[in-house]
Amino acid sequence: MNQTETIQRQPVWKKNKSTLWHYQPKHRKYKTPLFLIYSLINKPYILDLSQEMSMINAFTREGYDVYLLDFGVLGYEDKELTLDDYIKKHIQKGVRRALLHSKADQITILGYCLGGTLATIYAAIAEEPVKNVVLFAPPLDFEDSIVMKEWKLALQNKTLQVDEFIEAYEFFPTSAVRSCMKLFTAPVTASSYLSLLKRADDETYVKKWSSINNWSNDHVPFSGAVLKKIIYDLYINNKLINDQLFIEGERVQLSNIHANLLIISALDDELVPPKMSKPLIEKSSSKDKLFKTVRGGHVTIAVKGSLPQFLITWLHERSSPIN
Numbered sequence: 462m463n464q465t466e467t468i469q470r471q472p473v474w475k476k477n478k479s480t481l482w483h484y485q486p487k488h489r490k491y492k493t494p495l496f497l498i499y500s501l502i503n504k505p506y507i508l509d510l511s512q513e514m515s516m517i518n519a520f521t522r523e524g525y526d527v528y529l530l531d532f533g534v535l536g537y538e539d540k541e542l543t544l545d546d547y548i549k550k551h552i553q554k555g556v557r558r559a560l561l562h563s564k565a566d567q568i569t570i571l572g573y574c575l576g577g578t579l580a581t582i583y584a585a586i587a588e589e590p591v592k593n594v595v596l597f598a599p600p601l602d603f604e605d606s607i608v609m610k611e612w613k614l615a616l617q618n619k620t621l622q623v624d625e626f627i628e629a630y631e632f633f634p635t636s637a638v639r640s641c642m643k644l645f646t647a648p649v650t651a652s653s654y655l656s657l658l659k660r661a662d663d664e665t666y667v668k669k670w671s672s673i674n675n676w677s678n679d680h681v682p683f684s685g686a687v688l689k690k691i692i693y694d695l696y697i698n699n700k701l702i703n704d705q706l707f708i709e710g711e712r713v714q715l716s717n718i719h720a721n722l723l724i725i726s727a728l729d730d731e732l733v734p735p736k737m738s739k740p741l742i743e744k745s746s747s748k749d750k751l752f753k754t755v756r757g758g759h760v761t762i763a764v765k766g767s768l769p770q771f772l773i774t775w776l777h778e779r780s781s782p783i784n
Contacts, residue, residue, distance in 0.1 A: 470529070474558040477542075478533030481555045483526070483562065484517055490524025492781035493592055494563040496556055497529045498583075500575035501547070501687065504679055505531050507763050508573065514764040523773060525780070528559040535682045540632035542684040544582075544691070545709045552583045560589065567592035569780065570720075573763060574598055574733065581741065582701065585717045586708060593721045593779050594747075595772075597762055598733045602702040602740045603695060633683040702740055715744035721779050722750040725772070727757045751775070 474481040497517070499505035508529065509517040520527050530552065535542065560568055567590040572580025577599025584594045700706040706713040722745055726735035735754055742752050755762065755769055762769070 473528070473562050474555060476551055476554060478535055478539065479551045479555070480531045480533060481558055482529045482531060483559075484521050484529065485526060486521040486524050488524055489526060490783055491526075491777075492565055492783055493567055493569055493779075494526035494528060494559060494565050495520055495569045495571055496559050497527060498552060498570070498572045498576035498580045499529075499531075500573070501532060501579075501683065502575060502680060504534075504681060505529060505576075507760055510764055514766050516763050516765075516768075519766060519768045523768070523776070525776075526563050526565075528555075528563075530555045532681075535632075535684060537632050539682075540684055541686055543686045544694075547579060547687070548583050548586070548708050552579060553587070553589070556583075556587070556589050556591075566590060567781070569593040569595060569776070571595045572597070572599055574759070575600065577601075577738075578695070578701070581715070581718070582706065582708060582713050584720060585713045585715055586711055591720045593723070593776070594718065595723045595725070595776070596738065596741070597725050598727060598730055598738065598759055599724065599741075600695075600733045600737050602737050603697075603699045604702075605736060631685045633685065633688060702744065704744075715741060716746045718745040719747055722747040723772070723775055724750075724752045725762065725769075726752070726754050727759060727761055728754050729757055729761075730759045732759045749779075 470482040470484050472480050473483045497505070497508060499508060509515045512518065517527055517529065532547070532551065556568060556570070559565075570580050570584055570591055570593070572578070572595075574597070577596040578601060580594065580596060581599060581601060584591055694700045694706055698705070701713065702715070704712065704714045704716075718741075722742070724738050724741060726733070726738050728735065735752075739752050742750055753769075753771060757765075
């Protein structure tokens with residue numbers, strides 16, 4: 462298969478607005494399928510942006526069955542959806558369906574950005590046979606988050622109150638999410654436009670930049686209940702990395718992660734720098750674990766159209782090749 466060929470996807474399961482998509486390789490080479498989880502803030506098509514910029518195509522070219530959990534676009538009727546629901550009713554049930562559909566004995570969980578946070582939470586309480594966990598730029602330790610430190614301090618000191626605001630609105634439409642993200646990522650956005658100005662005469666670069674920029678502004682609505690838990694339990698109180706987070710009454714203990722673990726961070730990532738991801742290496746009980754850095758920004762790996770050689774080798778050795 463050449464790099465410009467694309468793989469057709471098929472829906473294999475639905476839950477409310479979520480859809481589990483299956484991308485079948487032309488030549489399946491591994492018994493262990495991949496289960497991809499992306500963020501709740503943007504749509505997951507950044508992982509399959511175009512024929513030339515597709516992480517999913519890169520995985521299928523290597524011979525993997527790929528399952529992508531797309532959380533879809535929420536409506537006001539989903540205002541009471543919780544983080545617990547996403548973990549237990551969407552991710553866990555989606556993994557079970559992927560295992561059933563693929564007839565596999567084990568599965569690899571891949572999480573990108575906030576999807577990496579969700580993947581980590583799930584892996585720590587999973588009852589399913591998770592063989593590998595691969596995380597791309599996952600925000601896990603928010604102690605030294607470099608984004609909007611003033612906001613974090615104000616929330617910690619309770620000089621900025623958001624509880625009443627969240628409870629009053631209950632549900633945040635796309636426009637509200639987009640406005641919040643623009644405030645939250647203003648420095649990163651500015652540097653992105655500066656890069657565009659420097660390479661404005663490069664037609665290929667401009668086309669790629671435009672595709673990524675369009676995606677970055679294509680946000681999805683947010684449940685107030687989920688937003689509140691992310692702000693207070695993860696961002697403010699850093700409960701995940703400190704084993705203080707609970708999902709449906711069960712403590713999320715990172716030491717319960719025994720799967721083979723690979724964390725990949727980008728050295729130029731201004732949103733989720735490596736120090737926000739690396740602490741999981743020490744917290745997990747995985748005997749086989751590796752932390753790697755690559756050059757590039759937050760979405761570089763997603764849109765590169767190819768996989769780092771170390772990732773190809775790592776997965777190959779841990780995915781039960783079909784003889």
